Amino acid sequence: SHPFDEVHSIPSFAVDSLRLQKQIDELSTFSDSPAPSVTRILYSDNDVMARRYIKNLMGLTGLSVREDAVGNIFGRWEGSEPEVPAVSTGSHIDAIPYSGKYDGVVGVLGAIEAINLLKRSGFKPKRSLEVIMFTSEEPTRYGISCLGSRLLAGSVSLAKALRQTVVDNANISFLDAAKYAGYAKNEEFSDVFLSKKSYSAFVELHIEQGPILENEGMSIGIVTAIAAPASIKVDFGGNGGHAGAVLMPQRNDAGLAAAELALAVEKHVLESGSIDTVGTVGILEVHPGAINSIPSKSHIQIDTRDIDEKRRNVVIERIHESAVSISKRRGVELLEFNIVNQDPPALSDEFVINAMESATQVLGLSNKKMISRAYHDSLFMARIAPMGMIFIPCYKGYSHKPEEYASPEDIAKGVKVLALTLAKLSSN
Ligand code: GLV
Ligand code: MN
Ligand code: MN
Ligand code: MN
Numbered sequence: 001s002h003p004f005d006e007v008h009s010i011p012s013f014a015v016d017s018l019r020l021q022k023q024i025d026e027l028s029t030f031s032d033s034p035a036p037s038v039t040r041i042l043y044s045d046n047d048v049m050a051r052r053y054i055k056n057l058m059g060l061t062g063l064s065v066r067e068d069a070v071g072n073i074f075g076r077w078e079g080s081e082p083e084v085p086a087v088s089t090g091s092h093i094d095a096i097p098y099s100g101k102y103d104g105v106v107g108v109l110g111a112i113e114a115i116n117l118l119k120r121s122g123f124k125p126k127r128s129l130e131v132i133m134f135t136s137e138e139p140t141r142y143g144i145s146c147l148g149s150r151l152l153a154g155s156v157s158l159a160k161a162l163r164q165t166v167v168d169n170a171n172i173s174f175l176d177a178a179k180y181a182g183y184a185k186n187e188e189f190s191d192v193f194l195s196k197k198s199y200s201a202f203v204e205l206h207i208e209q210g211p212i213l214e215n216e217g218m219s220i221g222i223v224t225a226i227a228a229p230a231s232i233k234v235d236f237g238g239n240g241g242h243a244g245a246v247l248m249p250q251r252n253d254a255g256l257a258a259a260e261l262a263l264a265v266e267k268h269v270l271e272s273g274s275i276d277t278v279g280t281v282g283i284l285e286v287h288p289g290a291i292n293s294i295p296s297k298s299h300i301q302i303d304t305r306d307i308d309e310k311r312r313n314v315v316i317e318r319i320h321e322s323a324v325s326i327s328k329r330r331g332v333e334l335l336e337f338n339i340v341n342q343d344p345p346a347l348s349d350e351f352v353i354n355a356m357e358s359a360t361q362v363l364g365l366s367n368k369k370m371i372s373r374a375y376h377d378s379l380f381m382a383r384i385a386p387m388g389m390i391f392i393p394c395y396k397g398y399s400h401k402p403e404e405y406a407s408p409e410d411i412a413k414g415v416k417v418l419a420l421t422l423a424k425l426s427s428n
Helices: 003-009 016-027 045-060 104-121 147-152 155-164 175-179 214-217 255-273 309-330 350-363 408-427
Strands: 039-042 064-065 073-077 085-094 097-100 128-132 199-207 220-226 228-238 278-287 297-306 333-342 367-372 387-392
Touching: 016 045, 016 104, 039 045, 045 064, 045 073, 045 104, 045 128, 045 297, 064 408, 073 104, 085 104, 085 408, 104 128, 104 199, 104 408, 128 147, 128 220, 147 155, 147 175, 155 175, 199 350, 199 408, 214 220, 214 367, 220 350, 220 408, 228 255, 228 309, 255 309, 297 309, 309 333, 350 367, 350 387, 350 408, 387 408
Parallel strands: 085 128, 085 199, 199 387, 220 367
Antiparallel strands: 039 097, 064 073, 073 128, 220 387, 228 297, 228 333, 278 297
16 A cells, blocks of 8 residues: 555646647647548658657656657656666557647656656655557558557567668658658667566556447446457459540459458458447559540558457458459459458456556446457557556547547546556556
């Protein structure tokens, strides 16, 4: 039992919601699209400025700041036993095109406020506490989700790809983009890997991105597992030609092959028979993209997820079979069927779950155990540390769109639960 079992006796155990909201609003102005939407793409000028903002805040909080070769940012509060594994928390601040200002951001600015709250309350950590801002949780620029945490968790294939092959839509290599933003000085991305002894626990605070907590009037979600995500890139090629002159029987329309595959994705997902299987075609591009030209190339990207990895893998196999049969039947070429990632799900750690749960109890907050259908950096941190996630309600479950919203009161509750959880884990 430590002093933080009785937070009501700590007069100053209050979140500075006004300041935190101001920070959330300020950070949202580093955006490539107009408010209320936020677009913040990896290594863009706005991303670089947002990173500076975070590093500055970490510094003002008294954390010692370190950045790795891909720009994961670490702010450390040294504990009284600095040699033992630290407790870490964090999330991301990159934002997909035309999204909102809370996804990820709450878990970074909220974590810094949780540290400030602990400091104001007179807490002294035993294990060091670290706030992490992960690079590119979103796959927007390079098609790789959780790029920073995937690398921290030791993905050798990713380290190699980042050095050699990864380019964006404009053919800018990952290396060039990272250097532009001031990173990748030595190009040895294996330096980024963390040892399994780095952290005794990792906790991420995040908006739920679903409607359950709000609908059920619950303050806090305690995540027990994160669903298994996968993404696939597909390219079809055909002869193209004049939209008037080439008659229908002579066509091999790459655009229609993509359209048919998009419908097949929906069909295979529904065939799984489970409400937990989902599939999305969020990118569908045709070349040359002229009204009077038959598409000669098409590109689609497929996102599919499930809480059951095997069932999701069956869906991926069916999608592949459909891609092959569609290309045969339509006489188009299947130029690429690239499974970019096919990640297993992750389970939260019992000990971390207990710490989060007892934090909600000390604070008198209702909580609900739930799974995360969205993926998070926690999916990869779970590979190197016992992991847990704290969800807070968000308006109508909206996320990945400008209407995303979480109230200052709900954010404050999440920050308090995070602070107490960190205190507990740090003392252990
Ligand atoms: C994260 O942004 C996800 O797509 O789940
Ligand atoms: Mn997101
Ligand atoms: Mn997120
Ligand atoms: Mn492609």
